[in-house]
Amino acid sequence: xxxxxxxxxxxxxxxxxxxxxxxxxxxxxxxxxxxxxxxxxxxxxxxxxxxxxxxxxxxxxxxxxxxxxx
Numbered sequence: 001x002x003x004x005x006x007x008x009x010x011x012x013x014x015x016x017x018x019x020x021x022x023x024x025x026x027x028x029x030x031x032x033x034x035x036x037x038x039x040x041x042x043x044x045x046x047x048x049x050x051x052x053x054x055x056x057x058x059x060x061x062x063x064x065x066x067x068x069x070x
Contacts, residue, residue, distance in 0.1 A: 031037060
């Protein structure tokens with residue numbers, strides 16, 4: 001009869017799970033070290049939301065006004 005293919009697939013599965021676990025731990029530690037879990041972790045989000053509502057320069061504002069008039 002043919003060889004047993006169960007063991008290689010199980011070893012591959014465990015190896016893949018191990019890679020995912022190591023990747024998750026790596027990015028978790030990196031995010032903690034970079035300060036995303038601190039008390040000022042969401043400041044970037046609020047700054048980005050403020051930047052979205054502020055016009056970047058006058059030429060973009062003028063183009064928008066001209067487009068709205070036509």
